[in-house]
Amino acid sequence: MAEAKALYEAGRYAEAEAEARTASRSRPRDDVYGAVALNIAAIATGVQGRHTEALATYDEALPVFGRIFGADHWLTLKLRSDRAQQMTSPGRHAGCEAECAAVTRAAVRGTGRRWHAWQRARNGLVFALIAQGRHQEAEALAREALAAHGERDPMSLVLRLGPARSLNGQARHEDALTEARGAEKLYRSLPDHQRLPETGAVELAFAVDGTRP
Secondary structure (H helix, E strand, O other), rough: OOHHHHHHOOOOOOHHHHHHHHHHOOHHHHHOHHHHHHHHHHHHHHHHHOHHHHHHHHHHHHHHHHHHHHOOOHHHHHHHHHHHHOOOOOOOOOHHHHHHHHHHHHHHHEEEEHHHHHHHHHHHHHHHHHHHHHHHHHHHHHHHHHHHHHHOHHHHHHHHHHHHHHHOOOOOHHHHHHHHHHHHHHHHHOOOOHHHHHHHHHHHHHHHHHHOO
16 A cells, blocks of 8 residues: 555556555455555546546445544545545536535534545535536635635645636636636645646646636
């Protein structure tokens, strides 16, 4: 499992997926390490763009996480949030919205890692709202989540892209460009292993905006 994690952080996602699936199969049912390895496999599969397969892996992992950690544990909540965000690629935006909203309600009083699960779910909710054309709702939620975060880390980068995308949807392109520039500056300040999963995300925000010099 440690090898799978190291491969993922190095951007070697296909190898990370294979290693994680091997690690998961080698462990007994309801084993903690096997469950976490399955989670790594799901994440690595999604990053490769195979969202339907990733969803199937999350569906396999979710009941195991519930039995091992409990429904309200931060790892289970994070898994639910990550699973929900995979639903947007096949167009299941309302489903993503409903699940992310449920996770935010479950995690709202948490601290530490539970609080980070709450933020991840809020980001998923922003993305789902944008996909449904509800850009003003998305902007308000994205700004609220970003103000609450207060750290310069990969989660902050993801949250910074929410306002840029929602402003684009409102045809407020200059404002969107300002937000995208802020996200780009943050992206460049992160260590390489933290930037890899978001490769291209900032450039895509600029491309959608269409106003970058």
